[in-house]
Each structure stands twice: as structure tokens, then as C-alpha cells.
Amino acid sequence: MQQMEFDTKWTMVVDVDKCTGCGACMVSCQAENNIAPMEEGSNKLKTLTWMLVYELNNGKEFPNREVAYLPRPCMQCGHPACVPVCPVVATTKDEEGGIVSQIYPRCIGCRYCMAACPYHARYFGWLDPVWPGGMDKALSPSTSTRPRGVVEKCNFCHTRLMDARARARSEGLDPNKLPDGWYQPACLEACPTGAISFGDVKNPEHKVHELVKNPNAFRILESIGMDPQVYYISRRDWVREQSDNHVAEDKH
Amino acid sequence: MDSNLFPEGVKRCGLPKFLLWMVFPTIILLWGAYAAAKIFYYGIGVTGLDNYFGFGLWITFDLAVIALGAGAFFTGFLKYILKIDQLKNIINLAVILGFLCYSGAMLILTMDIGQPIRAWFGYWHPNVHSMLTEVIFCITCYCTVLIIEFIPIILEQKQLNKIPFLHHFAHHLHVNMALFAGIGTFLSTFHQGSLGGMYGVMFGRPYAFREGFFIWPWTFFLFVLSAVGSGPVFTVLVCTLIEKMTGKKLVEYKVKALMGKIAGTMLCVYMFFKIIDTWAWAVGYLPTVGMTFDQMFYGNVYGQWLLWTELVLCGIVPAVMLITPSIRNNPSLLYTAAILDCIGVSINRYVFTVQTIAIPVMPFDNWEIYVPNWAEWATSLMICAYGALVLSLCYRYLPVFPQEVKLNKK
Numbered sequence: 001m002q003q004m005e006f007d008t009k010w011t012m013v014v015d016v017d018k019c020t021g022c023g024a025c026m027v028s029c030q031a032e033n034n035i036a037p038m039e040e041g042s043n044k045l046k047t048l049t050w051m052l053v054y055e056l057n058n059g060k061e062f063p064n065r066e067v068a069y070l071p072r073p074c075m076q077c078g079h080p081a082c083v084p085v086c087p088v089v090a091t092t093k094d095e096e097g098g099i100v101s102q103i104y105p106r107c108i109g110c111r112y113c114m115a116a117c118p119y120h121a122r123y124f125g126w127l128d129p130v131w132p133g134g135m136d137k138a139l140s141p142s143t144s145t146r147p148r149g150v151v152e153k154c155n156f157c158h159t160r161l162m163d164a165r166a167r168a169r170s171e172g173l174d175p176n177k178l179p180d181g182w183y184q185p186a187c188l189e190a191c192p193t194g195a196i197s198f199g200d201v202k203n204p205e206h207k208v209h210e211l212v213k214n215p216n217a218f219r220i221l222e223s224i225g226m227d228p229q230v231y232y233i234s235r236r237d238w239v240r241e242q243s244d245n246h247v248a249e250d251k252h
Numbered sequence: 253m254d255s256n257l258f259p260e261g262v263k264r265c266g267l268p269k270f271l272l273w274m275v276f277p278t279i280i281l282l283w284g285a286y287a288a289a290k291i292f293y294y295g296i297g298v299t300g301l302d303n304y305f306g307f308g309l310w311i312t313f314d315l316a317v318i319a320l321g322a323g324a325f326f327t328g329f330l331k332y333i334l335k336i337d338q339l340k341n342i343i344n345l346a347v348i349l350g351f352l353c354y355s356g357a358m359l360i361l362t363m364d365i366g367q368p369i370r371a372w373f374g375y376w377h378p379n380v381h382s383m384l385t386e387v388i389f390c391i392t393c394y395c396t397v398l399i400i401e402f403i404p405i406i407l408e409q410k411q412l413n414k415i416p417f418l419h420h421f422a423h424h425l426h427v428n429m430a431l432f433a434g435i436g437t438f439l440s441t442f443h444q445g446s447l448g449g450m451y452g453v454m455f456g457r458p459y460a461f462r463e464g465f466f467i468w469p470w471t472f473f474l475f476v477l478s479a480v481g482s483g484p485v486f487t488v489l490v491c492t493l494i495e496k497m498t499g500k501k502l503v504e505y506k507v508k509a510l511m512g513k514i515a516g517t518m519l520c521v522y523m524f525f526k527i528i529d530t531w532a533w534a535v536g537y538l539p540t541v542g543m544t545f546d547q548m549f550y551g552n553v554y555g556q557w558l559l560w561t562e563l564v565l566c567g568i569v570p571a572v573m574l575i576t577p578s579i580r581n582n583p584s585l586l587y588t589a590a591i592l593d594c595i596g597v598s599i600n601r602y603v604f605t606v607q608t609i610a611i612p613v614m615p616f617d618n619w620e621i622y623v624p625n626w627a628e629w630a631t632s633l634m635i636c637a638y639g640a641l642v643l644s645l646c647y648r649y650l651p652v653f654p655q656e657v658k659l660n661k662k
Contacts (some may be wrong), residue, residue, distance in 0.1 A: 045620070046301035056616050070616070073424030075546035087384035089375040107295075108373050110368020111306030112384050117454035118613035124306060124366065148295040149366025190365045220614060223541045224456055245542035 001042040003079050007110045009229060010097045012185070013211040014071055016234040018195035019053070020024060021069030024050050028190030029073075032157055034226040036129035048123045050074065051187050055067035058238040068239045070232065071196070073187065074121040074154035075220070076100050078227030082113035082122060090151075094178055098229055099156050107150040111205075115153060118221060119228075122153045144153045156198075157163055180206040202230075258493065259651040260410060263660070265498075270648060276484060277637040284634020287627045300625035300626050307605045310364045311622035311633045315447055315601035317353040318391075319475070322483030323348020323511075324398060325433075325440035330514065332433035341507045344405050344652045346487045347372040349572075351398040352642055356635035358395060363631055383449040390443035397436040408651050427526050441476055448475025450469070451604045454572060458541050460608040464535065470529050474522065481519035484511040485574070485590035492587060494647055501659040502652075505583065511536055512586050516574020523567050530563065547611075550619045558599055566596025 029035070029051040038047050057069045076093075080100050083091050090106035091100070091113055097104065114122045117124035125148040131139070142159040146152050165175035173179070178200050188196040199206030211217065212231050218240050219228045234240055253267045264270070284540065290298055301308045327346040331339040362368045373387035409423035425432075445468065451460035452469025462469040488508045495502050534545040548554045573579045573589035580586050606622055644651055 036455075043302070045304050046297065048301075054616055081318065081454060084258045084379070084381040085384065085453065086379055087382045087388055088370075090377075106370075106377060107367065108370045110364075110384060111366070112382070112450070114303065114306035115609050116456055120303065120614075120617070123303050125295075126302070127295045147367075148297070151366075157373045208650045223458075224458075224613075226456060245613075245615055247539050247542050247544055247548075 003205075003227070004093060005096075006096050006098045007202065008097045009201045010076070010099055010161070011199065011208045011212065011229045011231065012073060012156070012188075013197040013208050013217070013231045013233060013244050015071055015195045015197075016056075016068050016232050016239055019069040019071060019191075020193055020195045021053055021055060021067075022192060023053055024190040024192055025187035026053060026069050028186040029154070030245050032140055032143065032186035033154075034085045036141050036145075037135075038127075039130070048125065048152065050121075050123065050152070052120075056239060056242055058236075066236070068151060068234065068236065071187065072119060072121065072157070072220075073230060074100060075119050075226065075228035075230045078155065078224065078229065079225060081116040081118070081226060085112045085116045087112065096177075097161065099161070100124070100153075101155060101158070102151065102153055104144065104146045104150050104152065109149040109151065111151060118224065118226075118232070121226065122151050124151050125149060157187075160185060177203070216240065220244065254390075254397055254649075257409065257411060257649050259656075260647070261332040261657040263500075264407075264648050266560075267495055270644070274641065274644060277640040279604045280633050281437065281638035281641065284630045284632075287630035288363055288634065291627060291631070292368070294364060296363075299627045300623055301628075303617075304620045305622040306585065307609060307610060309628040309632060310360050312605045313635070314357040314360055314364075315605065316598040318357050318447065319444065319479040319597045319601060320483055320486040321353025321357075322440065322444060322479035323485075323487035324353075324483070325394070325436045326480045326483055326514075326518075327487065327511070328401070328429075328433035333429040333437065336510075338507055338510055341653070341655050342491060342503050342511065344493070344650075344654075345503075346484075347398065347401045347405065348643065348646050348652065349487055349490055349639075351395075351402045352392065352639040354395045354547045355396055356639060359638070360631065360635060372466045383446045385447040385454055387443060387450065390439045390446060392534060394436060394439040394443055395434055397439060400432050401429065401436065404429075405646070405650055409649055410651075414518065415437060442574055444476045444479045445472040448472045448604075449498065451521040451608060454608070457608050457611070458538060458543050458613065459611050460604055461537070462529065463537070470525075474529060477498065477518060477522035478597050478600060479523045481515055481571075482593045483513040483517075485593050489587065489590050489594065490643070494643070498647070500656065502656050504655055504659065505581075507655075509580050509586060512580045512590065515593065516571055516580065518591070519567070519571040523563070523571050526567065527563065530559075537649065548607075550610070553621055554610055554619065556605055558607070560597050562603070566592045566599060570596065613660055 026049060030195040031077050033050060035048045041047055051071060051073050054070045054072055056070055058066045073214050076099050080093055083093050087104055087110060088108055090103045092101050094189045095101060111124055114124060125146055129145060143211055161183050164178050168178055184198055196209050199208040201208050201212055203209060215234050216235050217231050219231055219234050223244050258264050323346045327339055327343055330336045331343045345576060350402060374385060378385045404422040406426040407418045413419050448471035449468055452462040452471030454463045462471050464470045488511045491503050538545060570589040570593040571584060610620055610622065612618055
């Protein structure tokens with residue numbers, strides 16, 4: 001499938017070595033995007049966790065054991081597996097910036113996109129969302145709520161991009177050339193260690209433009225060729241080695 | 253009591269006995285209907301599906317019954333297009349089975365999609381790049397063709413056939429059946445293929461992804477071949493089951509053996525390509541994405557035994573049995589081969605559906621185990637019960653088996 005290129009490419013860079021696994025990004029994502037708490041939240045396979053923090057380890061026993069935490073939003077792939085499979089064009093990648101969109105009123109809930117995504121970044125609303133005890137009064141006004149039966153996922157807090165563009169227009173700037181830091185997803189804002197960076201990778205004035213060139217930068221599953229717009233940085237070999245599958249003779 | 257409704261010259265059991273039998277599938281049907289009502293009311297969250305397993309028993313069931321229902325289009329193709337006349341003795345059953353399998357699959361799909369009232373979006377907002385769009389169009393069109401093929405069988409019911417208009421209508425449908433058989437063959441071939449294509453294009457899933465020809469991955473062609481290699485013998489098995497239950501001979505054995513020969517030939521072709529495909533995938537494709545053959549399997553649930561059972565015990569063995577005349581002409585061995593063949597294609601659909609998404613593609617991810625819950629089983633069994641009920645009614649009241657009178661003469 002032909003890959004679409006954009007002048008702006010919103011990119012997230014996560015410094016795995018700075019992440020403490022506190023989960024603030026997950027919580028802020030839930031609040032920002034109006035994700036209802038689940039009655040049975042212990043079943044992690046049925047929760048809506050657009051941003052999920054994985055725990056990695058070096059496979060050794062104490063005292064040589066090391067752990068790392070890897071936050072995983074939607075990868076907004078340059079060559080997404082989810083987009084061509086959707087039978088009703090409910091998910092597309094055609095807007096300037098390269099964010100993979102998800103049109104909730106269009107989705108029929110066939111879950112083919114979930115089957116296609118190896119990152120498990122897509123989530124299905126299995127049950128009706130219920131906000132207990134007046135929590136619905138505190139919903140974020142800028143984000144739509146979703147009915148059950150549709151697939152949803154991280155969109156880099158797209159509403160914040162809309163807000164940033166509106167601000168740029170009001171200040172007489174080009175809304176397609178936002179200054180660094182004007183558009184920040186909720187997870188970045190909540191991260192206490194500054195592990196998450198975000199910006200336009202094609203804009204030399206944005207921090208991520210340089211960050212992705214870091215020799216310790218990597219993306220997950222490069223060999224499959226999905227060209228994600230989320231990069232990770234780690235100075236630890238064993239973390240980088242877990243970024244992709246490598247047959248025995250082809251180790252890093 | 254209802255003997256005036258029976259086909260000409262046949263004997264059927266008394267109505268009370270028939271109704272007593274009908275109670276069993278009806279109970280299962282009601283159990284399934286209860287589960288379906290719960291699913292529609294509360295959402296798919298009441299099933300065993302989760303974010304890891306968006307596809308599960310339902311899709312496996314759909315794919316398996318659609319493959320087994322391929323007897324309809326393939327037998328229709330052989331009877332009406334290639335003019336293999338002997339098949340007229342089993343074509344009615346093949347058509348009814350095809351209709352039941354396809355309509356059953358569509359009933360399951362209404363539950364399986366999260367937003368059933370948006371099901372028509374597939375036609376209104378079609379994504380021409382999606383194999384599922386092709387499936388949606390083909391399955392609907394082919395189901396319509398199956399209804400058209402089924403109608404003349406219903407209209408040939410003794411009392412209905414006395415009405416001149418219905419008699420002529422059925423006759424004209426019959427005359428043009430070659431046209432519908434041709435359309436059905438085209439649609440179903442594409443549909444079977446697109447179901448395979450659905451998995452083959454998932455380049456993020458190394459278990460299922462395949463290179464291919466033009467826009468079609470190899471799985472497109474493998475699914476078509478495996479369906480025509482198993483559908484005809486499924487028809488034979490159902491026919492034999494009805495024979496055993498009613499104690500009557502309904503179809504001449506040589507017709508069944510011919511169906512076995514046809515399925516066996518197609519199964520041989522399928523196995524030839526399937527083995528090459530599996531080999532090329534294991535040693536050619538997997539290393540390019542940094543994975544090994546062993547990484548594709550896990551524990552007993554997703555063990556290699558599934559692959560070897562599918563390829564050898566339920567693939568090569570029945571293929572050889574079905575093309576060997578001496579084995580094929582022995583009823584017990586033919587039925588054994590047929591059962592193995594149908595199990596093989598069902599395993600194939602299961603692994604493509606469940607194993608494909610169970611494999612952790614990210615190195616730090618975990619294998620997950622999928623266990624369907626009662627709601628999925630109940631609704632799947634509901635479709636089997638629906639099939640049993642319709643088939644029972646068809647057998648009792650419609651002239652399904654043209655040879656029945658001749659074969660059961662005392």
C-alpha cells in the first residue's frame with residue numbers, strides 16, 4: 001500500500017531510562033479522553049487503556065535484575081496495519097501530521113483493526129460506559145464519549161491539536177507550523193520525570209527532530225515495516241534488544 | 253396427520269415422534285436465543301472475547317461453517333456448469349446446507365459486530381482496500397443466490413406445487429439455475445478467498461501474513477481450495493447422518509463416493525500448495541521478521557500438534573483415502589476420511605483466527621489464552637440447532653432426495 005507523506009509528522013519520543021512506571025500518563029490519558037472506569041477493572045484485557053505501560057526486565061535474577069518501563073500509546077504508524085483492513089473507512093491516516101484517526105460514529109465494531117495491530121493499541125468498548133457517582137459532571141468537554149461496540153484508541157489527544165491550531169490562527173501564525181510545545185498530549189503534561197517529548201519531527205526547531213537521531217533511539221517492530229511515529233530512547237542494550245524480534249544469528 | 257404434506261411416495265414417522273425430536277434442537281435454540289438477547293442488551297462484554305482476542309469462537313465458527321457449506325456452490329458448479337448429472341441426487345441437500353451455513357454465519361455476525369444497526373455501513377462507506385468489504389458484499393450476494401436456489405425446492409412441496417403459478421415459477425427458476433449456479437460459484441469463490449485474504453494481508457501478524465499474487469495473498473487461494481476440498485464431503489456426512497437417524501437410504505452410495513472423489517482430488521491439490529506454503533512461510537518469511545517457526549507455538553493450547561494434525565492426520569491422510577478407489581468405496585472408510593477432512597479445515601480456520609492473534613509479536617508481550625464462554629457456545633450451538641430444525645422440516649416436507657422412493661422400495 002502506498003505510504004502517505006505529510007509536511008508535518010507529529011512524533012512522540014519516550015526516554016525509557018527516565019520512565020519510572022508511575023502510571024501518571026495512563027491516568028491522565030483516561031481523564032483527558034473520557035474513558036469510563038470499569039466495574040471489573042482487574043480484567044486488564046477488557047479495560048480501555050489507550051496508553052499502557054509495559055514492564056520490561058533483563059531476564060536475570062536478583063541482584064542482577066533490572067527493570068524498565070515502556071509506555072505504549074498508539075504508534076500512529078506511517079504504514080498502519082489497521083487502516084487498509086477497516087471495511088467502512090472508520091480509521092484513516094490522511095490528515096496533515098499523520099495521526100491515525102478513528103471515527104467512532106462510523107465504526108461498526110468488527111474488530112478487524114484490533115486483529116491487525118500487533119501493538120495491541122486498539123481497544124474495544126465491550127460494555128456500556130458508566131460514570132459512577134456524578135463523575136459524568138467532570139467529563140472533559142473537548143473529547144467525545146463513545147458508545148459501547150466501537151473500537152477506540154489513542155489519537156495523540158487530537159483535540160489539543162485543534163486547540164493549538166485555533167490559538168495559532170488567533171495569533172496570526174500558520175496553524176500547520178506550530179511552535180514547539182504548543183501542542184502537548186495529556187500524557188506528556190502529566191509525566192513527572194519528563195520522559196515524554198513530543199513535536200513535529202520534520203521541523204528542525206522542535207526538540208524531537210534531534211531526539212530521533214540519537215544513536216540510542218529505536219522503534220518497536222521495525223522489521224515488520226509499520227514505520228511508527230513513536231520512538232523510544234534507552235542507553236541500555238537489553239532494552240533496545242527487546243524492541244524487535246531477532247533470529248539467533250541476527251542479534252544487535 | 254400431516255401426511256398430505258409429505259413428498260410423493262415417501263414414508264415419514266408419526267407427527268408426535270417428529271415433534272418429540274424437534275423439542276431437543278428447540279431447547280438449544282432457546283438457550284442460544286437467551287444468550288443472544290443478553291448480548292444485544294448488555295453488549296459483547298458478556299462473552300469471553302477481550303482486547304487481545306477480538307476474534308474468537310464466533311469467527312472460527314463462521315469460517316468453518318462457510319468452508320463446510322462450500323458443498324453448495326461447488327456441487328452446483330459441477331452439476332449445472334460441468335453437467336455431472338449424477339450429482340442431481342444430492343444437489344438439493346447441498347443447496348439447503350449451503351443456505352443454512354451462510355444464513356447461520358450471518359446470524360452470528362449480527363451479534364459479533366459491536367454496532368449491529370450500522371451493519372449496512374459496509375455498503376454505504378465501503379473501503380475498497382479491505383478484504384472484509386469484499387467479504388461483506390460477496391456473503392450478502394451469495395446468501396441471496398442461495399435463497400433463490402432454495403426457493404424452487406420449497407415450491408416443489410406437494411401442496412404448493414399444485415398451485416399453477418408456483419409450479420411454473422419453480423420450473424422457470426430451475427431452467428435458469430445454471431445462471432444462478434454460475435453467479436453463486438463466482439461469488440462464493442471470491443468470498444471464500446476473501447476470508448483467507450483477510451488474514452493473509454495482516455502484515456503485523458507473522459502467523460497469518462503471506463505474500464501473494466496481485467492484491468491477493470496466498471491464503472486467498474488456499475481458503476478456496478480447502479473449502480472445495482471439504483464442503484462436498486460435509487454434505488455426504490450430513491446425508492449419512494440423516495440416513496442413520498431415519499433408517500432410510502436417501503442417496504445412492506456411488507453418488508457419495510463421487511462426492512468423496514471430487515473432494516479428495518481438490519484436497520490433494522490443496523495439500524500440495526498448503527505444504528509448500530507452510531514450508532516457504534517457515535523458512536522464508538518468518539526469518540525476515542526475526543521470528544522462528546518454534547516461536548509460533550506455545551504450550552498445549554497453541555502447540556505444534558495443531559499444525560501436524562491439520563496437515564497430516566486431517567490433511568494428507570484423508571486426501572489419500574479419498575482418492576484411493578478401494579478405500580473410497582468402503583462406506584466406513586469414506587466417512588472416516590470425510591470426518592478427518594472436516595476437522596482439518598476447522599482446525600485451519602481456528603488457528604488462523606485464534607493462534608494468529610494469540611502470538612505475542614512484540615518481544616516483551618505475553619501469550620494469552622482464549623477460552624470462549626457460555627454465551628459464545630450457546631449462540632454458536634443455536635445456529636446448529638437452527639440448522640437441525642430447518643433440515644428436519646425440509647426432510648419431512650420437501651422433496652430433497654430424488655432417489656429416496658426408489659432406494660427404499662421393499
